[in-house]
Amino acid sequence: MSIQTETRAEVLEAVGRAFKGVSAAQRRLRAHYAHHPGELSYAQYGLLFGLYFGEPMSSRDLAAAADVSPATAAEMLDALAASGLVQRVRSAEDKRIVLTSLTERGRAVVDARRAQYEPRFRAALQDFSDEELHSAVGVLEALRQMFDHLAESEG
Numbered sequence: 529m530s531i532q533t534e535t536r537a538e539v540l541e542a543v544g545r546a547f548k549g550v551s552a553a554q555r556r557l558r559a560h561y562a563h564h565p566g567e568l569s570y571a572q573y574g575l576l577f578g579l580y581f582g583e584p585m586s587s588r589d590l591a592a593a594a595d596v597s598p599a600t601a602a603e604m605l606d607a608l609a610a611s612g613l614v615q616r617v618r619s620a621e622d623k624r625i626v627l628t629s630l631t632e633r634g635r636a637v638v639d640a641r642r643a644q645y646e647p648r649f650r651a652a653l654q655d656f657s658d659e660e661l662h663s664a665v666g667v668l669e670a671l672r673q674m675f676d677h678l679a680e681s682e683g
Contacts, residue, residue: 547671571596572604573641576613576630580638584617584627613637 561570568576574594579585585593591601605628608614613634619625630638653661 543667568637569604571600572608573638575601575604575608575628576634576638577641579614579628579630580635584629586619586625586627590628608634 558570578593591598
């Protein structure tokens, strides 16, 4: 995709508008899941996806990954554990910390979700070169760091 603008200010404005558009679309997707009782919510999937590629995580770390409060994450994790999608155990190093990991059933749920959405994700990005995608990663990471810094300094 090539946006032809003449000045740096115009390019930065275009990035800002695109980022705001993605954020708005993500909010609409969250609202969509909120209106389907009996299905996992967008935030619940966020918790499960946070566990998919890594080691067991604390509720606080999962909350950050899923963009929910630690209290909300703990409540959702209790429900996910009751559904057999995650397993929660106390840390051997610090008994105050409860670590969460995916169960086989939880991994199957994430696999099914990935099978549903990954082709769409790949199709949406198919016209971009690896170099362009690496640049996008850099841009998104810089924005994440900026927002994290703002949250820390204003919180």
